[in-house]
Amino acid sequence: MTNVPAGGTDLLADALTLTAPGPVLLTGFDVVLVPQGHARTAVARLDALRPTAVGAVFTHEGHWGFLLPEESGDPAWPTPARYASAGTTLTMPPAPRPGAGAGWIRWGHGPIYTAPLLLHAVLADIASRHHPGDGPAVPPSAHVHLLEPPTMSSPKTAFFDLDATLTDQATSFRRWAEEFATRYGITPKEIHDAEVRSAGHRDRFFTELKAAHGIRSSLAALHAQYRQRTAELVPHRPQVCTAIRSLRDDGWRLGVITNGDPTTQRQKLRRARLDDLFESVVISGEYGIRKPDPDLFRIALDALGTGSGFMIGDDLDADISGGSRAGLCTVWVSGGRNLPSAAPIPDHTVRDAVDAVKLLREHPHA
Structure with missing residues (x-):
């Protein structure tokens, strides 16, 4: 990981030529995988680490993965995060298409975390140094290049x-209330007060009006008429x-x-x-x-x-x-x-x- 700049603000990758090496033995860093829906919680945990220690974030199969310093699993990452420490293997995610910037994020006022290309390059470098049977290791500089970060593409x-x-919605409700008040002889103020007391719960709203004004229609009928008419009055x-x-x-x-x-x-x-x-x-x-x-x-x-x-x-x-x-x-x-x-x-x-x-x-x- 010595090639990874502090803060992850530079991109290391040769996206056009690298191919996935398959399972790779982690060395020099750990990885934590977090479901996308819990990413905000994970970033809050990252803030507790030294900012320069976080190398990158990548996306893979519905999860966000973070490159972390060794032994960063203490205290333990909360479920449902999946933590992989140095010395274990990680299957290489597929390389994203060249120029993809969807993985680039800045969370609040912290460092910029980099895209999946960084992980692809780093793991390819590790693979070249940990498969001696494939021949002499290729120096990282031969296939990993320091590039300018790509322009962040807007998801739009x-x-x-x-x-x-x-x-x-307020105008639609007011129009309906005027019609309802005329039909049942109720003042607009009484409808307004019932709306405030019921806090928008239609069952309580119509139950109160039925009891106070002797309305004979069922709650279901009143609610159905309300839904239909307020939609028409938008x-x-x-x-x-x-x-x-x-x-x-x-x-x-x-x-x-x-x-x-x-x-x-x-x-x-x-x-x-x-x-x-x-x-x-x-x-x-x-x-x-x-x-x-x-x-x-x-x-x-x-x-x-x-x-x-x-x-x-x-x-x-x-x-x-x-x-x-x-x-x-x-x-x-x-x-x-x-x-x-x-x-x-x-x-x-x-x-x-x-x-x-x-x-x-x-x-x-x-």
Whole structure:
């Protein structure tokens, strides 16, 4: 590992000519493999090591692998990390295509960790020195070259929440409430107060209104009518459509990740005139899992064939916590709210979806 610069800011590789040597005996460094969904936890652990001791990070079969100094497994890496110490063998990952920069990351204000090419070069060098039966060892300088780091390619992938992020949920609810109040002789204030007390839980909301005003319709009927009518009353916001379209036209791959009933959520997209702007729409009701479960985000990532990107949403638990656990860069749509003290911390905060698009244009690297 003497050829690996401190901090991993330079790239060692001959990507065009190296071939995989197969299982390699580790010497001079250890490796820890971490599932992608736990990468943020792993980086926090790395921060406890000397910054110059971390050589690289590579991706392989759904895991992130870190080159570490020897005996860095004490204290033990937490499950589900898999730790391989010097003296054990590691199967060579396939070499990435030349120029690939997807493995390059900077986490916070720490060092830059390098791409899979670095591991490929280092292990090829080790293989040449640990297979004496293949002939004399080739000096590392003969096949490992010091290159300028490649320009980091932008993933240009973003996922948006639907309710209160892409759509104006407050206006839709207000329009429905006016109709409902007229039908049942309830004042808008009474509906507003019931909404505040129920904190958005529709079962409690309709149970209170039924009891207070003698409404004879069943809870199921009231809820079904509410879902259908609020979807129909979603307003078209031209500025949001223009912003999203500009991202798509600029080469961004866009998806929606939303909780809810599939029919209702797709109706909202149509009413907002957003349905033709997204390559993928993942709705919890179609999969039996809901945000913040990271598996729903992974379904969306798989739909676009990517492992990284942005998650933009208004819900700190469902969108920000869930997106972060899935390894996405998170953008909180605050609507002017202050971040609660105990809430998950987003990577970025904006006021609305239009401002989120401006942020993505200025900072396209997730």
